[in-house]
Amino acid sequence: MIVLAFILLFTVAAILTVPFVPENKKGIITIAGVVLNAVFSSVLASQALFSENIIMSFYGGPVFKEIAIRIDPLSAWFILIMNFTVLTSIFYGTQYLKAYSQDSSKLTMHYVSFLLNHLAMIFIYIVQNTLAFLCFWEIMAVTTFVLVIFESHKMETLKAGINYLIQSHICILFIMLGFIWVNFKTGSFDFVAITQYSSSVQPALGFVLYMLFFIGFSFKAGFVPFHTWLPYAHPAAPAHVSGLMSGVIIKLGIYGIIRMLLLVQVNYVLVGTVILVISVISGIYGVMLAILQHNLKRLLAYHSIENIGIIGIGIGLGALGKGLGNHYLEFAGFAGALMHTLNHSLFKSLLFYAAGSVYQAAHILNVEKLGGIIKRMPQTAILFLLASVAICGLPPFNGFISEFLIYSGLFNAINISNHLSFTVLIILSIFGLVLIGGLALFCFTKAFGVAFLGAARSKYPEEMQEPNKMMLVPKWAIAFFIVAIGLFPQLFVGGASRVVSLFSGETLNFQPSPYYLTIMQKVGFASWTIILLAMVLYYVRKKITEKVISTSGPTWGCGYETASSKLQYTSGSFSRTYRNLVKPILRVVKHEERINSIVPGKANVETHVFDKVEYVIVDVPMRHLRGFIGRFKFLQNGSVQFYILYGVVFIFIVITIPFLIRAAYSLVDLFKQL
Amino acid sequence: MTSSLSLILIFISSLFFSGIVVRTKSIFSGRKGPGVFQPIKDILRLFKKGAVYSETSSFIFQIAPSIYFASIIMAILFIPFGNMPGLISFKGDFVFFAYALALGKFFMIIGAMDTGSSFEGMGAAREALYSMLVEPAFFILMGSLALFTGHTSFADIFASLHFGSHISYAIGVLATFVFIIIAMVENSRMPVDDPKTHLELTMIHEVMILDNSGFDLGLIMHAVNLKFAMYGAIIANFFLTPGYEWYFSIPIFIGAQVLFAIIVGTIESFEARFRMSHNSQFIFMLTSISLLIFLGVLLMLGKIV
Numbered sequence: 001m002i003v004l005a006f007i008l009l010f011t012v013a014a015i016l017t018v019p020f021v022p023e024n025k026k027g028i029i030t031i032a033g034v035v036l037n038a039v040f041s042s043v044l045a046s047q048a049l050f051s052e053n054i055i056m057s058f059y060g061g062p063v064f065k066e067i068a069i070r071i072d073p074l075s076a077w078f079i080l081i082m083n084f085t086v087l088t089s090i091f092y093g094t095q096y097l098k099a100y101s102q103d104s105s106k107l108t109m110h111y112v113s114f115l116l117n118h119l120a121m122i123f124i125y126i127v128q129n130t131l132a133f134l135c136f137w138e139i140m141a142v143t144t145f146v147l148v149i150f151e152s153h154k155m156e157t158l159k160a161g162i163n164y165l166i167q168s169h170i171c172i173l174f175i176m177l178g179f180i181w182v183n184f185k186t187g188s189f190d191f192v193a194i195t196q197y198s199s200s201v202q203p204a205l206g207f208v209l210y211m212l213f214f215i216g217f218s219f220k221a222g223f224v225p226f227h228t229w230l231p232y233a234h235p236a237a238p239a240h241v242s243g244l245m246s247g248v249i250i251k252l253g254i255y256g257i258i259r260m261l262l263l264v265q266v267n268y269v270l271v272g273t274v275i276l277v278i279s280v281i282s283g284i285y286g287v288m289l290a291i292l293q294h295n296l297k298r299l300l301a302y303h304s305i306e307n308i309g310i311i312g313i314g315i316g317l318g319a320l321g322k323g324l325g326n327h328y329l330e331f332a333g334f335a336g337a338l339m340h341t342l343n344h345s346l347f348k349s350l351l352f353y354a355a356g357s358v359y360q361a362a363h364i365l366n367v368e369k370l371g372g373i374i375k376r377m378p379q380t381a382i383l384f385l386l387a388s389v390a391i392c393g394l395p396p397f398n399g400f401i402s403e404f405l406i407y408s409g410l411f412n413a414i415n416i417s418n419h420l421s422f423t424v425l426i427i428l429s430i431f432g433l434v435l436i437g438g439l440a441l442f443c444f445t446k447a448f449g450v451a452f453l454g455a456a457r458s459k460y461p462e463e464m465q466e467p468n469k470m471m472l473v474p475k476w477a478i479a480f481f482i483v484a485i486g487l488f489p490q491l492f493v494g495g496a497s498r499v500v501s502l503f504s505g506e507t508l509n510f511q512p513s514p515y516y517l518t519i520m521q522k523v524g525f526a527s528w529t530i531i532l533l534a535m536v537l538y539y540v541r542k543k544i545t546e547k548v549i550s551t552s553g554p555t556w557g558c559g560y561e562t563a564s565s566k567l568q569y570t571s572g573s574f575s576r577t578y579r580n581l582v583k584p585i586l587r588v589v590k591h592e593e594r595i596n597s598i599v600p601g602k603a604n605v606e607t608h609v610f611d612k613v614e615y616v617i618v619d620v621p622m623r624h625l626r627g628f629i630g631r632f633k634f635l636q637n638g639s640v641q642f643y644i645l646y647g648v649v650f651i652f653i654v655i656t657i658p659f660l661i662r663a664a665y666s667l668v669d670l671f672k673q674l
Numbered sequence: 675m676t677s678s679l680s681l682i683l684i685f686i687s688s689l690f691f692s693g694i695v696v697r698t699k700s701i702f703s704g705r706k707g708p709g710v711f712q713p714i715k716d717i718l719r720l721f722k723k724g725a726v727y728s729e730t731s732s733f734i735f736q737i738a739p740s741i742y743f744a745s746i747i748m749a750i751l752f753i754p755f756g757n758m759p760g761l762i763s764f765k766g767d768f769v770f771f772a773y774a775l776a777l778g779k780f781f782m783i784i785g786a787m788d789t790g791s792s793f794e795g796m797g798a799a800r801e802a803l804y805s806m807l808v809e810p811a812f813f814i815l816m817g818s819l820a821l822f823t824g825h826t827s828f829a830d831i832f833a834s835l836h837f838g839s840h841i842s843y844a845i846g847v848l849a850t851f852v853f854i855i856i857a858m859v860e861n862s863r864m865p866v867d868d869p870k871t872h873l874e875l876t877m878i879h880e881v882m883i884l885d886n887s888g889f890d891l892g893l894i895m896h897a898v899n900l901k902f903a904m905y906g907a908i909i910a911n912f913f914l915t916p917g918y919e920w921y922f923s924i925p926i927f928i929g930a931q932v933l934f935a936i937i938v939g940t941i942e943s944f945e946a947r948f949r950m951s952h953n954s955q956f957i958f959m960l961t962s963i964s965l966l967i968f969l970g971v972l973l974m975l976g977k978i979v
Binding site: 371372374375378385389392393394395400403404407408410411412414415418420423426427430431434435437438439441442444445446448449450453454455518519522523525526529530533534537538541544545548549550551552553554555556557558565567568569573574575576577578581 | 725728751764766770780783784796800803805806807810824826888890893954961968972977
């Protein structure tokens with residue numbers, strides 16, 4: 001209790017100080033506030049994760065009534081993940097924002113929102129009172145909006161921000177519907193009421209209730225088809241906010257989905273199947289679109305959808321395992337999902353920070369115009385490479401660990417049911433996950449190869465170089481964990497197993513945990529082996545090639561001598577064959593001016609890829625809605641007299657409604673008497 | 675000691691594998707052809723040579739071949755021999771196997787992109803696309819075998835594959851077929867890619883390594899041999915006798931490798947390379963064959979009535 005009071009106090013103190021200090025101090029105050037909040041909340045979280053749950057409650061007035069605060073391992077897991085990324089984000093962000101130091105008011109807004117956002121996220125994870133939860137959720141949504149529109153002078157950024165704001169309120173709408181439903185039936189705001197209510201009604205109602213929550217939280221998490229805000233908001237935000245959003249804020253949705261799975265008593269097999277199908281589709285669709293993006297940050301944003309899909313596959317498997325009573329499947333699924341939540345928050349934030357550094361140095365985010373950055377910014381390039389290997393789920397880094405858990409779940413699941421449809425579902429999920437992996441590899445070899453390697457495709461600023469040390473330190477800290485999880489997976493999966501035990505109920509006698517931990521140990525050993533093998537081989541190569549003469553020359557151009565950076569393969573050409581393959585599924589628009597005459601004129605090709613789901617679900621209905629509302633345009637004629645008339649008419653109608661109703665009743669009575 | 679048997683045998687087979695392929699091809703085309711150990715001699719010569727590095731390239735280009743080679747050795751460590759597990763074996767090890775190979779590919783692809791050459795970019799793009807398309811076939815096949823045997827590691831699967839009924843023979847043959855094609859695609863061989871072609875525009879693997887020379891080129895060339903021998907070992911595992919009778923197993927293993935090499939040579943002699951645009955369809959077809967195997971397994975287990 002005191003700790004929470006401290007957290008509130010720190011935030012308020014920092015928020016009150018930030019506006020009144022000079023620009024260069026604002027960042028330091030914010031860092032201080034965030035660090036203190038992170039440390040205090042992490043202490044609570046570690047206690048919950050490693051020893052016992054923290055349960056308390058206080059009276060929140062006549063509206064909120066009793067506000068329950070419970071920190072269990074699930075909350076703790078998410079708090080710890082969140083705190084780490086928030087810390088790296090603010091350390092990186094204060095450096096990133098130095099370029100905008102002349103704009104005092106914007107900085108103040110930004111830092112205040114950042115502090116509030118952190119506070120709101122901590123409380124989202126710990127309060128178990130529906131009304132308080134919604135309040136914090138709203139604070140989080142609005143402050144994120146402010147964080148996103150930092151560069152509000154750009155029209156695009158504002159549009160993306162408003163798109164985000166609207167969609168996050170649709171998300172709140174769905175969650176609220178669920179909460180109101182429960183509150184209406186039970187009269188309680190406590191989360192426990194959800195369990196009580198759902199176990200007392202028919203399974204079908206429980207399923208509908210869960211689906212309300214699932215759809216609501218899916219907007220936040222970015223499952224297809226609720227993902228459309230994500231690819232706009234991420235590129236528009238400053239890099240540290242993009243990293244924060246992708247790494248942590250969309251994970252609030254994942255938290256919600258898992259939390260509700262714990263609370264709502266529902267047919268787990270059915271729910272698991274639904275989640276699994278949606279997740280596989282999200283994963284494949286996200287990465288399919290990601291490959292064809294030219295904007296580096298947009299590409300990463302689509303990858304978030306893919307990774308949310310992978311997390312969802314884990315959750316779906318876990319739910320199936322719970323429904324079928326198979327603890328091994330349950331463990332592999334949930335632990336895989338939780339580990340991937342952690343892993344994704346690490347490598348995705350690192351990728352966004354690295355992309356942000358590239359943007360600040362080169363002022364370009366279009367992959368087609370980058371190239372050869374590795375020579376100017378080797379550390380940034382190595383970090384980006386590390387995160388790319390990790391996000392593709394390749395050993396020896398962390399991405400592999402979570403994907404491996406999910407794979408083991410899937411391969412275990414093949415055997416556990418006698419239903420043909422179940423086995424087919426699992427094999428199709430395996431197919432989906434493999435395809436996601438392959439496409440991710442395709443995407444990141446393209447992104448890294450085109451943007452960081454080869455020769456520069458445009459003229460960079462003279463002073464382009466590695467960002468300062470303060471900006472690199474948080475990135476290396478993330479990189480450290482990426483490698484550590486890959487090499488010592490058993491430690492981290494051990495932590496996740498505490499969370500999974502919430503589902504299985506039994507904490508002491510939980511069999512799958514040691515079973516998977518030994519496998520994890522062996523996976524860690526294999527990761528060590530591959531690193532050692534590569535190092536030994538490279539050492540041998542170095543020893544042998546030292547003795548022979550090595551020279552350097554221009555790249556072999558198959559006889560063509562005057563190589564130019566324009567001759568390089570671009571991101572568009574890299575993905576050309578792939579683009580032709582997926583044309584039926586995505587909306588590819590190509591503008592082409594060919595050379596037709598003998599004397600070559602100007603020629604150009606432009607390809608744009610659009611999201612078909614967005615087109616069908618958002619664009620077309622919006623167009624119809626606009627057409628419909630357009631019919632009432634005559635009301636908006638601009639003359640004040642009319643507007644006063646509308647007001648008068650409105651007031652008149654409001655006043656007369658009771659009379660009219662009474663008149664209607666008496667009329668009905670009259671008819672009855674007749 | 676016994677668990678390193680497969681590693682040693684794969685290394686030995688890799689020494690003569692390409693030689694047999696080349697020899698088969700030369701016999702079919704009516705030439706005398708080089709000796710069986712000529713390819714490995716070429717590689718040894720390459721190891722001693724100096725290298726030319728492109729000025730455009732960075733250190734990525736230099737580390738890529740080593741990581742590629744290491745990833746293949748890593749993959750080989752998982753291969754069992756009969757019912758002796760490989761050096762590293764755990765439940766779900768074939769996931770690590772496939773992903774370790776993918777790691778090597780990742781580095782080869784970015785290594786090619788590092789030179790800034792349009793040709794190598796082309797090869798890289800094709801390699802990335804085709805390896806992505808071939809992956810599902812492997813996983814669905816392993817999924818079917820996992821369903822069939824109830825185990826999820828290479829060693830357990832191969833140890834408990836028993837050849838009782840007729841359908842299980844059919845599955846073995848189909849699986850072998852899929853593995854042969856996977857090996858051909860992964861090594862960029864005939865119906866998909868022609869290692870002996872002379873036009874860079876029609877190459878996949880060869881055009882990716884245009885700029886590699888000396889020791890690195892040697893590594894890449896021997897990686898192909900190792901990869902072939904590795905897939906040969908997997909195929910041989912389908913036919914190895916259960917038990918520890920090494921005097922049966924080792925000749926069967928070597929025989930399977932030689933037969934596999936001859937099959938590769940034969941395919942290369944009589945097949946023409948596909949048009950690039952047909953490759954994706956062809957590779958994806960593999961997935962449907964593995965789905966067929968999956969259906970066969972379902973049929974055997976009585977899940978489909």
